[in-house]
Amino acid sequence: MIRLIGIDVDGTLVGSSGSVNPSVWAAAERARAAGIHLALCSGRPAFGISTEFASKLDPAGWHVFQNGASIVDFRTGSSRSTALPPGTVDLLVSVARRTQAILELYSDREYASESPSEWARQHAALLGVPFEIRRFESLPGPIVRGQWLLPKGEADAFMSQSHSGLELATSTSPLMPDTAFVGITAAGVSKGSAMQTIAAQYGVDMRDVMYVGDADNDLSALKVAGHPIAMANASPAALRAASRTVGHVDEGGLAQALEMAIASARR
Incomplete structure (x- = not known):
C-alpha cells in the first residue's frame, strides 16, 4: 500500500504553461482523503511559488526543497538544513x-x-x-x-x-x-536522502513510498522509492530508473500516478 508520495515540480507538477493541470489538484485531494501523505520534492527553494505548491499538496506536511538541502515541516515551520562544506x-x-x-x-x-x-x-x-x-x-x-x-x-x-x-x-x-x-x-544530500528522512518522520517504510519525477536530479529518489514513476517527458535516465511511466506533464500525467496510489490504498 502506498502511504507517501514524493512529487517533483518542474516537468512533473508544472508543465510548459507554468501551471498545474486541474486534474492533478483534484487527484491530490482524493489522495489526501485516502490517508496518503503528499510531499513536494523540488530543486526549487522554500520560498516563492514553490511554497504555494507545497501548501496546496499538504499545508501541514513535510516538504523537500533545494534538492534535499532543506527539509521543511510546514506544520511548525522548522527546517532541517545541510550547509555546503567550508570553502x-x-x-x-x-x-x-x-x-x-x-x-x-x-x-x-x-x-x-x-x-x-x-x-x-x-x-x-x-x-x-x-x-x-x-x-x-x-x-x-x-x-x-x-x-x-x-x-x-x-x-x-x-x-x-x-x-x-x-x-x-x-x-x-x-x-x-x-x-x-x-x-x-x-555530499550525501539529495532528493533521495530527503525522502528517506520524511518517510522516517511519518513512520513509512520506503517500500510504501511512491516517487514521481522527470529529471536527473530525481534519480536518487527514484532509486530508493518502492514505487518509482517517471513522466512520459522524463529524461532517458529517469525513464530507466522507473518501474512505470505515466502521461506527459502537459496532459496531467501526475494525476494518473496519484490515482494508482489511491487504488493501492483501497485494496
Missing part, C-alpha cells in the same frame, strides 16, 4: 566572478545572484520572486545550495568533471527549455 562557497563565487557564469547561492529563505543576464531574470520569474542583483556576501548563512545556470549542451561536460565532497544534480524546466540547472549540495 565551497568561496570557490563557487571565485569561479563565477572570473568566468561571468551564472551562479545562484541559496540559504533556506533567500538567494543571491550577481548576474544581470536575461536567464537570471527569467529564473526569478519562474521562482515567483522579484529579480534583484545581489552581492553574494550579503546572503546570510548558512548557504545550503549553489546552482549554475548553463546552456543545455554544456551540462554533461560540467558534470563529468571532478567535484569532490559535493553532490551535483541536473534538472530542467519546460519554462526555460534551453537552460540546464546544475544544483550543488553537500
